[in-house]
Amino acid sequence: MSELDFTVKIGNKLTLKNPVMLASGTVGYGNEISEFLDLSEIGAIVTKSISLKPRKGNPPQRVVETTGGMLNAIGLANVGVEKFISEKLPFLEKVNSTLICNIAASSVEEYTECVKILDKYKIIKGFEINVSCPNVKDGGLIFGNNLEAVAGITEKVRVVTEKPVIIKLSPNVSNIAEFAKVAKERGADAVSAINTLVGTAFDIYTRRPKIKNITGGLSGPAIKPVALAKVFEISRNVDIPIIGIGGISKWEDAIEFMIAGASAFQLGTINFVNPKAAKEILEGVKNYCLQNNIKEISGLTGSYEL
Amino acid sequence: MTIENYVILRNKKLTEKTFELTIDAPELARLSEPGQFCNIKVSGELIPLLRRPFSISQVSGTEVTFMIAVTGTGTGILAKKQTGDELNVLGPLGKGFGIDDTFETAILIAGGIGVAPFPFLINKLKEQGKEIILFNGARNSAELIKLNFENELNSTDDGSAGLKGNVIDLLHANRKLFVNKNVKVFGCGPHPMLKALQDYCSTGNLNCEISVESNMACGFGICQGCPVHSASEDKYYLICKDGPVFNSRDIIL
Structure with a gap:
């Protein structure tokens, strides 16, 4: 019996040793979670969103648990591109991770400027463009809801880098496939779907929102069916590699995403609960392939039967 | 920082709404300092999803004790734990009390x-x-x-x-x-x-x-969910990593 081929290709430019990725905003810049995980064994790590200048983030409360999920309104708190390069990049290089930088911005110029600065670092294997953060006033979801804005950002970022460009799509739209189509037309190598869903929660005694920002991004197991449907919708309508994200908490969930059309998948909220989840899910997916006589994991992508 | 399943040795009721859970956790006991906390998964289920943070209340030999108040679903589940049950504990986390100063x-x-x-x-x-x-x-x-x-x-x-x-x-x-x-x-x-x-x-x-207490998701710095504002600079500290113990002059509550 031949060995299981666990590599996945995300477009023509990016090959990962396996389909397990760690989602932006759920593993910081890798240093904390590396106490639990060998980052060199993970398909790829996507950094916390990096912006041109440091961002302080939103005031507390930033997080609250909801049934089977959580709301967050962190507000893209991050060290900024300069400090990322001087303080965070050396570690990610040392641990031999496959690194994707997630970029957040409040203008098209800020996106391109940030990508330009980071492009020369060999360890950075691609960029995930965050056009869908629901928790900042400037930029974020304003872009993610607007087809022309997503088109413009993709086009401009495409010009400044040869590296893979992944557009992280918002689920807070009525037709996500249109967004994936525009991203493909303007030169994106892949899309990742989905970012968080806008949600809120109230304290019934104080009658105040449970998070200071009033609304936050819903993540965790609660959103998995929505995320799967979005991935499936893109997969059926647009020929572009999809990275599936949304509530994956066990290996069965990951397989589901691949069947629905994802070439790879990202783990998010589950990293907070079980920082070793990536390793456990990787093992589970491997066993599934062995037990079901699957020789190439990539064969699972879009293998649904209707 | 370790993440392990530990066996519960005792669940002792203190008041109507509070109790002490004691686990046998040699490595955790060895690493812990006063003021640090652990982030505890109350069950193997996805609801409740997140861990719950609790101060380390006592360390005695290989035993670690948490003092817990029932405030919601998660702590309600913990209150029902019995001797022999397992508990998944992440810790010790954060920065504890400074006791090496020259005070009397x-x-x-x-x-x-x-x-x-x-x-x-x-x-x-x-x-x-x-x-x-x-x-x-x-x-x-x-x-x-x-x-x-x-x-x-x-x-x-x-x-x-x-x-x-x-x-x-x-x-x-x-x-x-x-x-x-x-x-x-x-x-x-x-x-x-x-x-x-x-x-x-x-x-x-x-x-x-x-x-200082806060809602938090991860407890070790990756979710950025537990900010408290610095008193001297225009920035937030993270309660889980920079705290939970702070000099009272350093933060704005």
Whole structure:
């Protein structure tokens, strides 16, 4: 019996040793979670969103648990591109991770400027463009809801880098496939779907929102069916590699995403609960392939039967 | 920082709404310092999803104890745990109390379940030969978690035990016990109490450390969900990683 081929290709430019990725905003810049995980064994790590200048983030409360999920309104708190390069990049290089930088911005110029600065670092294997953060006033979801804005950002970022460009799509739209189509037309190598869903929660005694920002991004197991449907919708309508994200908490969930059309998948909220989840899910997916006589994991992508 | 399943040795009821869970956890016991916390998964299920943070209340040999108040679903599940059940614990986390300074007398201020980290702190302070005074307050006598420490003074909002008033009133009323001494203050309790303590220590120019509570998801710095604003710079600290213990001068509550 031949060995299981666990590599996945995300477009023509990016090959990962396996389909397990760690989602932006759920593993910081890798240093904390590396106490639990060998980052060199993970398909790829996507950094916390990096912006041109440091961002302080939103005031507390930033997080609250909801049934089977959580709301967050962190507000893209991050060290900024300069400090990322001087303080965070050396570690990610040392641990031999496959690194994707997630970029957040409040203008098209800020996106391109940030990508330009980071492009020369060999360890950075691609960029995930965050056009869908629901928790900042400037930029974020304003872009993610607007087809022309997503088109413009993709086009401009495409010009400044040869590296893979992944557009992280918002689920807070009525037709996500249109967004994936525009991203493909303007030169994106892949899309990742989905970012968080806008949600809120109230304290019934104080009658105040449970998070200071009033609304936050819903993540965790609660959103998995929505995320799967979005991935499936893109997969059926647009020929572009999809990275599936949304509530994956066990290996069965990951397989589901691949069947629905994802070439790879990202783990998010589950990293907070079980920082070793990536390793456990990787093992589970491997066993599934062995037990079901699957020789190439990539064969699972879009293998649904209707 | 470790993540392990541990066997529960005891679940001891303290008051109507509070209890102590003790686990056998040699490595955790060895690594823990007073003021640090653990993030505990209350069950193997996805609901409740997130871990719950609790102060390390006591370390004795290989045993680690958490003092917990039932405030919702997660703590309700923990309250029902029995000897022999397993508990998934991530810890020790955060920065604990600073006890190596040159103070002679430790003033401990607890409000309600805020007394949780003090049994462990008292042990360590005793080892260092410090004088310790515990000011321990609660809403009423039924909710008061007395540590039965030899130098403990109590207050209750309704006067059903100790001084009638809050724990800051109690501190004020007993100033003579420490006014001329080289003291360090350690506080843990609800935000209004900690704010009042910040003011009290700022006015009296007392060195004070406070342990701050927050919602948090991960407990070790990756979710960025537990900010507290710096008093000196335009930035947030993370309660899980930079705290939960801060010098009272360093943060704005």
